[in-house]
Amino acid sequence: MDLGYLIILKRSGLLTKALDLGLKPVQRASGLRxxxxxxxxxxxxxxxTDLLELPNGTLLVGRLFDHSGNRIRDASSxxxxxxxxxxxxxxxxxxxGQYVAIQGGGDPQEPITVLRDPSGGVPCVYLTDSDPAFITSDIALPERLGIYQRRVDWTTIPYYLNYPHSKKRQTALAGVNELLPGCVIKLGPQxxxxxxxxxxxxxVQPERRFxxxxxxxxxxxxxxxxxxRAVxxxxASILLELSGGLDSSxxxxxxxxxxxxxxxSTLVTPVPGADERFYASLVASDLDAPLHVEQLDFGAAAFNFPLVSNPTSPAVTMLQQATDSLMERSARRHASTCHLSGGGGDTVFGYLGNASPAADAFRASGIFSGFTAIRDLAELHRCTTWKAGRLALKKLLLTPRPARVADTAFLTPFAVTSKPPSHPWFNAPAGALTGVQERVFDLAGTQSFIDGLPRSRLRAFHMPLLSQxxxxxxxxxxxxxxxxxxxxRAVARDAFSDALPPQVVARRSxxxxxxxxxxxxxxxxxxxLEFLMEGELQQHGLLDTVALESFFRREHHARNETFARVFDLCMIENWIRHQH
Structure with missing residues (x-):
């Protein structure tokens, strides 16, 4: 979707030498108007790109809706x-909606402020320690103008090694920060x-609960x-990425x-596990829409692939790159104007997988609700009521888990960071329920989803379950x-029980x-192994090469979760190599 923008700040009232040619050359170099x-x-x-003028000189880049789903096209609302x-x-x-809102650009008495919508639907990165400073959706735009030259910020790489797929304000590019979703930046003279x-x-406050x-x-x-309906x-033409699971259904x-x-469109692989055609076909038939089966072959997944988009931090794994390319080819083949996904459903629909809901029920709703939740927990996880109760008691008594736990596998002591991840949503208010904290922490993790989807830069990509x-x-x-x-996800199943095939509603796998x-x-x-052992992470002393070699030369069970760690290391190495 075309939501590209570039804001050039004129703090001194003058453009720098790189922009002295005037506005038309800037437009030609950036491809923007x-x-x-x-x-x-x-x-x-x-x-x-939609540009909306709101009261008092506020400019909104992107798409805006009211809570009835109506598109807002002027300031009359x-x-x-x-x-x-x-x-x-x-x-x-x-x-x-999906937007950034810009204020104060025309008022000498007001600071410039930029607001990014809570869903983070429009990218927003900025550099303020330069002249001119800029705010943009794509770091490649100021690069084309010669006002930024990308360099890896090696001081941040340990963070991304310890906490991959975890957002923070500081990106992995030198000097460049990201305005996180739902946040405002206020820019003064210095x-x-x-x-x-x-x-x-x-x-999540008690007075707001259903x-x-x-x-x-x-x-x-x-x-x-x-x-x-709104998005x-x-x-004209929608490619629905349909797994047959509850969320996409x-x-x-x-x-x-x-x-x-x-x-x-649904994906299958040459090995068992990902084939959900039975459920997807039921949903597609209900919708009277064709179901296209896309084969994800081993050869399609590379670990040293070119970056289609310009992420400012490592974001795309080899599996994401392979599925992304496959879905984008499908969209081109069907002349789809957008992708539509159920991404984020597990998180927003409260899929915690532990005893926190029962602990929350005891604390917030009393003994009867607590014991009911324990029985529900035992039924959900196919365990005894005693075990469910013991796990709930532990959740009640122990300190809630941290927002993120560092993954230090295959790192040297030099690469291990003791600094916990920072995110504005990680500051839980006093008395917050354990399950609520875990849900909010997981929700912060969904902010990186769109970064791992390069196809979102090529055509509209809608994830309505992650809308505000x-x-x-x-x-x-x-x-x-x-x-x-x-x-x-009981509430979601109940909410749509009459709109889905019974087999999908009843599905637990x-x-x-x-x-x-x-x-x-x-x-x-x-x-x-060669890619990592001869790469820049190793050259900077960040990888434990002995542990890596030992792991790579062992035989492994197909479900060993350590594979994901290796893929993350390759993701970071691949991103670094493409910054030159």
Whole structure:
């Protein structure tokens, strides 16, 4: 989707030598058009990027909806607010979408502020310690203008080795930071300060909880349907990435009545585990849409692949690259205008997999709810009530798990960091329930999903289950309601029980790529070992080469989770090599 933009800040009132040629050369070099030229900034946007002018000079790049799913195309829906902070608060409280909002560019008395929407649907990275400073959706844009030269920030690489796929403000490129979803950056003459404009902790407060399962199911059903309808309205042809699991099937059910042409695509591999055609075919048949089976072959997955997009930190694994390329080819073949995915469903639908929901029920809802949740937990995990109760008691008594646990496998002591990951959502309020904390921590992890999907830069990519209104509605569901009756994601199943094939509603199993990744490792292990042993991570003294060689030369079970660690190391090494 064309959501590209570049903001060039004119702190001194003058453009630097790199931009002295004027605005037209900037547009030619960046491929963007001039959206606004203000006293303190120039805003360049993509040829089809939506640019909306809101009250008091606020500029919004991207797409905006109200909570009924209506597209906002002008400022008539906004009250006559004058304070910039009031406009931001009104924006995040009454609207949602994929956007960045820019304020203060034309007012000499106001600092420049940029707000990124809570879903993080539009990328936003910035560099403020240069002249000119810039804010952009794609680091390649200032590179083309000669105002930035990418360099790996080796001080941050240990963080990404210890906490792969975990967002933080500082990227792995020198000087470049990311404005995290739901945050605001305020730029003064010589300073930059970030703060939170939207927090998930607001929606887990006791007064915001749904009172019963019926109310929760209705709220989830209405919100998900609204979000899917909103993001797909206007699309001519949709490629629905359909596994046949609960989450993608729910998205499919919301497409009934759409005017768009729908093609469904599902993946299979040469080894067992990921073939979900039976369930996907039921859903596609209900939707009266064709199901296309895409074969993910071993040869399609490389660990030393070129980066299609320009991620500012390591983000794309070999499995993600292979599935991404396959789905993008499918979209081109069917002339789809967008991808539609159920990504993030496990997280938003409360799939915790431990005893936290029962512990939460005891603390927040009393003994009766607590014992009911223990029985549900025992049924869900096929264990005795005694064991479920013991695990719930441990959750009640022990300190909640940290937001992230460092993975130090195959790292030298020099690469191990004692500094815990920082994220504005990791600061849990006093008294927060254990299960609630774990859900919010997991939700922060979904912010990296879009970075691992290069196809999202080529055409619209919609993940409505990670949209702001769906996240807010799901956070209002108490954790113990998600396991009611001994069923995972129970509220979502109940909400869409009459809209899905019974086999999908009753399904408890999940597809897995474990056998495929195990086979990938065995086929590529000598080449992967050479890739890491002769790479830049090793040259910088970050890899324990003895441990690596020992691991690579052992025989391994197909479901050994250590494969994922090796793939992450290759992901980071591959990203570094492509920064030159």
């Amino acid at each position: 001039l959206g606004a030229s203000l006293t303190k900034l120039d805003l360049f946007v993509g040829s089809s 906004f009250p006559a607010l004058t304070q910039l902070s009031e406009i931001r608060d009104h924006l995040v409280s009454n609207f949602w 300073s930059a300060h970030t703060s939170i404009a939207w927090s998930p902790w607001t929606f 009172k019963d399962a019926t109310q929760a199911a209705l709220g989830i059903r209405q919100t998900v349907e609204m979000a899917v 797909t309205t206007g699309e 729910i998205i499919a059910s919301c497409l009934r009545g759409t005017d768009a042409k729908i093609n469904c 209104p769906v996240i807010e509605a799901c956070l209002r569901v108490p954790s113990w309601m998600w396991i009611a009756g001994g069923i995972n 999940k597809g897995t790529f474990a056998h495929f990744t195990g086979a990938l490792f065995r086929r590529n292990r000598l080449a992967m």
